[in-house]
Amino acid sequence: MSTTGGVNTARQLIRASDDVPVDTPRIPAREAAERELSKLMYHENDPSLLQRALDRFWDWLGGLFDAASGAAPGGPLGLFVVVLVVIALIGALWWRLGTPRRFPGSADSLFDDGPRxxxxxxxxxxxxxDAGRWNQAVQERMRAIVRSLEERALLDPRPGRTADEAAAEGGRSLPDHIDGLRAAAREFDDVTYGGRTADRQAYLRLRDLDLELERAKPQLTGAAQGAAE
Structure with a gap:
């Protein structure tokens, strides 16, 4: 091959290499693509953060039920029967026990309005x-009992006192009626906090107790007896 031919061939190769793109390193190329895709124009139709969270929750819940249905005898039908049994048990316990009662010392004040x-x-x-509103009748009669004990100085007036506390404190001065006071306090709590429904007999029991307490003579404590002598 002549020298002139070799020079021409080399020149042609140089011109051809000018048209070949230069390879970009992998990491800078990825970073450039991420910067490009992060632009707002590419995400205008993306779901919101709340929607994505809800989608993940439903996917998780669906997977949970799928796993439970596969483990339950009878597949999905067996799982459905198990769920019905659990719901029935919860309903039976709720009907039998009512809402859990609140215990003495909580914020369940006996009087929820101004002094009367x-x-x-x-x-x-x-x-x-008279109007057949037995729940309210029971509540007001219990308040009448406690207020009467306060008016007779058998209880110290104290804001925030609960029905159970009033029954326990009143029973110290009227020990013969401690059981009736405790039963009245339970009746009050059941209709006020326990979701129970009172009836006429429940109200009559509290009314009779109120009348009995009005006639009852308190038992003096040791200190009171010494002062009386």
């Missing part, structure tokens, strides 16, 4: 009873 006399509470209780 025992007579005013009795009048309100009778009005509710």
């Amino acid at each position: 006399s025992a007579s005013e509470h009795r009048t309100a209780a009778e009005a509710h009873a």
Whole structure:
């Protein structure tokens, strides 16, 4: 091959190499692509963060039920029967026990409005009873009992006192009626916090207890007996 031919061939190769793109390293190329794809124009139709979270939750819940249905005898039908049995048990317990009662010392104050006399509470209780509103009648009669004990100085007036506390404290001065006071407090708590429904007999029990307590003579404590002597 002549020198002139070799030079021409080399020149042609150089011109051809000018048209070949230069390879970009992999990491810078990936970073450039990420920067490009992060632009807002590519994400205008993306679901919101809340929608993505909901989608993941439903996917997780669906997977959970799928796994449970595969493990339950009878497949999905067996799982459905198990769920029905659990719901029935919960309903039976709720109906039998009611909402869990709140215990003494909590914020379940016996009086939820301004101060009223025992007579005013009795009048309100009778009005509710005449209208067949037994829950409200029971509540007002229990308030009348406690207010009457306060008016007779058998209980110290104290804001925030619960029905159970009033029954326990009142029973110290009227020990013969401690059982009746505790039963009245339970009745009050059941209709006020336990979701129970009172009836006429429940109200009459509290009314009779109220009348008995009005006639009952308190038992003096040791300190009171010494002062009386």
